[in-house]
Every structure is written in structure tokens, then in C-alpha cells.
Amino acid sequence: MALQIAFVIFSLIALIGAFLVVTTRRLFHSALALVLSFVGVAGLYILLEAEFLAALQILIYVGAIAILIIFAVIVTRHLMDPKARAFNEQWWRAALVAAGLFLILVFTIAKVPWPVSEAPLPTNVIFSMGSSFVGTYLVPFEVISVLLMVALVGAIIIARER
């Protein structure tokens, strides 16, 4: 019972945050509402007992991605202008695409059988993740570091052109 209540609360936090993202008049406030939505999703992860994922959600999405979005808003010309409009003539097209995506997702979720495994949950997820970085996923692990390097160097080249 308590779990259901917690689920409803976190879902409401995520949904209200997402709703505010698309309805607030200022892009900056949208970015802040996105943080609220991320926190709600982190709560849902905890309810699913995916604690590492929840910690990453807070650390990376709330900590880094939200900061990136907020900084992107404050360094963009005219976006911080109080007179700037957050909506334009294209809003109904975007709504159409979003509604279509929603229908596809609902259809897919209804169609997939979602098999339930009887096997016990792995006891130490973080440990098995860490050992797979040395074994199975050694090359992807190193490629991630290359990807991060490319992101950093590319951003510096774009942001510092004079």
C-alpha cells in the first residue's frame, strides 16, 4: 500500500514537472521544471530497487544534464529576454508529433508480452558491472572514454571560434 502511494507521488512529480516543461512561458523555468521531472523519475527507479540507476539519474541528469541545459539557455541570445515568446506557430505540429510518438509507445507497450523472470535478482549489481568493464565490455568501456574526449574537444572548438 505504501509502495503504491509512493509510486503515485513520484509519478505525479515526474508528470507535473514534464507538464510544466512544455507549458511555462519562459524557457529558463522550463529547464528548472525538467529538474523536477528528473527527480520524480529517480524516485521511480528507487521504487524498482534500481538504486545505482537512481543515483546515476540524480548525479548525471539532475547534476550535469540539467546544468548543461540551463547554461545553454543563459548563454543563448534573446532566450533570456522577458519579451521572448516560448511558443511559435509550429507548436501544433510539435504536439502532433508528440501525440504520434505517444500512440506508438502505448501500442508497443501493450503489444510486448513483458516476461517475468523467476530468477533471483543479482545481489551485487555494481560489482558485476565493474567486472564486466574488464571482461565482456572492455572495448566499449574504452570507446566511451574516446566518446567523452570527442565531446569535450568538439565543444571547445565550437565555443571558442573567433
Place this chain on the structure above:
Amino acid sequence: MLNQYLFIGILALASFAVPVIGIGFAWLISPKRANPLKRSIYECGLETIGETWVQFRVQYYIYALVFAVFDVEIAFLLPWAVAYNRLGLVALVDVVIFLGILATALAYAWRKGALRWS
């Protein structure tokens, strides 16, 4: 296991309640006759000079991006650190390469002066 999160939930509620009660109670009992002096932001910062909603310098974005890159790196280093005791030398070499590539990126940012405030 989820019961442990009950404490976090209670703390979250308390930390939400304290400012709400404080501000709400002050709003409830305070007299509402304002004058310009009373509305000044006494000991709460300075009046902004010019517009508040201005465009900031793009250099802030590089700092945010460097932070994001190393934040993601932490996410990969934590499982490695948990498993390190039982993995041996391969794990060490693995992460030295991982960090080496990222250190190259940081060295590049440093060399290009992206971290200097000009």
C-alpha cells in the same frame, strides 16, 4: 531494503516543511502595509544594475560541459572501484587507459585556454 528510504522520505518532508512553515507563518501574521524602504532587499543581495535577464558569456558553457564529461566518468569509475579488489592488474591497466584518454582531452582544453577566464 526500501524501508531505509523511509528515513530519506521523512527528512525530505521535514526539509520541505521547515521553509514552508517559516515563510507561510511570516506571510500570515505580517502587516501588509508596504513602503519603498520596506520593500528594499535588506541584507539579501544587491539591486541589479541594468537588466536581470541578460545573455551570459559562452565560456560558462565550457565549464558546464567539462563538468558533465567528468560527471559521466565518475559513473563509470564507481563500478570499477567496487570491483577493483578482486580483478587485479588488468583492471588497473584498463582504467589507466580510460583516464589517459580523458586526461588528453583535459590537457587539450587546458592548452587551448578554455579553462582560463579571459
